[in-house]
Amino acid sequence: MIPAAFDxxxxxxxxxxxxxxxxxxxxxxxxxxxxxxIPLMKLRLAQPAMLIDIGRIKDLSYIKDGxxxxxxxALTRHMDVEKSALVLKEIPLLAHxxxxxxxxxxxxxxxxxxxxxxxxxxxxxxxxxxxxxxxYVAQGPNGERLIAAADFYKxxxxxxxxxxxxxxxxxVPKMNGAKWGFEKFNRRAQDWxxxxxxxxxxxxxxxxxxVNMGSTPILATSVSEALKSGxxxxxxxxxxxxxxxPQDDLNASSEYRVHLAKVLVRRALEKASA
Amino acid sequence: MKVSIxxxxxxxxxxxxxxxxxxxxxxDQLQLTGTNIGCDTSSCGACTVHLDGEAVKSCTLLAVQADxxxxxxIEGLSKDGVMHPMQQAFMENHGLQCGYCTPGMVMASIGLxxxxxxxxEEEVRLGLEGNLCRCTxxxxxxxxxxxxxxxx
Numbered sequence: 317m318i319p320a321a322f323d324x325x326x327x328x329x330x331x332x333x334x335x336x337x338x339x340x341x342x343x344x345x346x347x348x349x350x351x352x353x354i355p356l357m358k359l360r361l362a363q364p365a366m367l368i369d370i371g372r373i374k375d376l377s378y379i380k381d382g383x384x385x386x387x388x389x390a391l392t393r394h395m396d397v398e399k400s401a402l403v404l405k406e407i408p409l410l411a412h413x414x415x416x417x418x419x420x421x422x423x424x425x426x427x428x429x430x431x432x433x434x435x436x437x438x439x440x441x442x443x444x445x446x447x448x449x450x451x452y453v454a455q456g457p458n459g460e461r462l463i464a465a466a467d468f469y470k471x472x473x474x475x476x477x478x479x480x481x482x483x484x485x486x487x488v489p490k491m492n493g494a495k496w497g498f499e500k501f502n503r504r505a506q507d508w509x510x511x512x513x514x515x516x517x518x519x520x521x522x523x524x525x526x527v528n529m530g531s532t533p534i535l536a537t538s539v540s541e542a543l544k545s546g547x548x549x550x551x552x553x554x555x556x557x558x559x560x561x562p563q564d565d566l567n568a569s570s571e572y573r574v575h576l577a578k579v580l581v582r583r584a585l586e587k588a589s590a
Numbered sequence: 591m592k593v594s595i596x597x598x599x600x601x602x603x604x605x606x607x608x609x610x611x612x613x614x615x616x617x618d619q620l621q622l623t624g625t626n627i628g629c630d631t632s633s634c635g636a637c638t639v640h641l642d643g644e645a646v647k648s649c650t651l652l653a654v655q656a657d658x659x660x661x662x663x664i665e666g667l668s669k670d671g672v673m674h675p676m677q678q679a680f681m682e683n684h685g686l687q688c689g690y691c692t693p694g695m696v697m698a699s700i701g702l703x704x705x706x707x708x709x710x711e712e713e714v715r716l717g718l719e720g721n722l723c724r725c726t727x728x729x730x731x732x733x734x735x736x737x738x739x740x741x742x
């Protein structure tokens with residue numbers, strides 16, 4: 317399978333990428349690692365007329381200590397997130413989730429910013445960064461703006477990014493030793509989750525988000541509220557799908573997804589409470 | 591668009607359409623047909639090659655993305671007619687049946703040992719999750735990788 321023909325430009329900085337996208341408008345798509353976009357283009361589900369290759373912008377690949385948070389450049393590859401000593405120490409849930417994206421070959425190329433901007437509710441990192449209360453930095457013609465992960469996901473493969481904006485950095489709050497659990501239920505090793513759960517819990521707070529339980533990643537706030545009001549893990553997990561409207565597909569019915577979400581949230585919270 | 595890629599030690603300068611996939615450049619323009627196309631949807635790993643020393647799926651990479659890089663394919667492994675230790679280990683441990691997944695398996699396995707020189711059996715199985723063998727001959731493939739690690 318070969319993608320439909322397109323024109324190709326290479327950007328060497330974020331500023332150049334933004335000026336190129338302003339020039340080509342809706343016709344253009346950014347290409348980072350390409351591991352979400354190229355498969356769609358091969359299936360002709362996406363046919364951009366112009367690809368702006370941002371994959372060589374080296375100064376957007378970094379992992380830095382920002383004090384209360386860890387700042388990750390949008391073009392940092394999954395493999396680098398997974399193996400980063402800083403991420404392993406301060407946000408172990410994110411390192412673990414990154415290690416479950418695709419397979420080794422995919423993680424050598426795919427980037428955290430590309431995965432988030434693609435805004436696929438079946439991907440692991442949108443839900444994981446949502447559970448962790450991350451903030452995304454977008455750069456556009458009028459400068460930078462911050463978007464909370466909770467405000468970022470608007471619909472199926474749709475984010476709050478404007479067509480002339482580019483995701484440049486992901487700021488993930490440090491977990492400060494909070495315990496966590498990550499559950500990915502799938503039938504084959506490298507598949508997307510049929511349902512996935514990213515969860516963490518500290519003494520007085522928690523965050524739980526669901527993978528593939530609707531058109532966007534879902535923050536399971538009812539679970540956190542139940543835990544806060546003193547409910548047991550098993551009782552809180554019964555609220556897992558309160559915010560979700562999961563779809564039917566080849567792999568699972570909506571009802572089965574609701575069942576899976578409750579079981580997987582319980583398992584993830586048991587690990588986060590051990 | 592002109593691309594310049596070092597493939598198996600030789601600098602190759604080719605004119606490609608931006609939509610040309612790396613695997614098609616390798617197979618159709620350079621006649622390096624050892625790299626197979628299997629699922630063509632970045633699942634099966636038959637198309638695995640090394641780009642700048644790391645295992646990647648060449649069906650999910652544009653040739654223009656590899657421009658300026660160094661690519662190694664299965665044809666680039668043997669030296670002076672002597673097989674690479676991983677190829678030798680696959681032969682000795684019968685790590686193949688029909689052979690279709692083998693080039694990708696060998697490239698992914700070398701990549702795995704580059705990153706983790708002494709893996710456990712479980713780490714080998716997990717590390718090769720991106721490569722499918724439809725003969726389901728995984729057991730001897732894992733044995734081959736462990737033998738190659740030991741022989742190092």
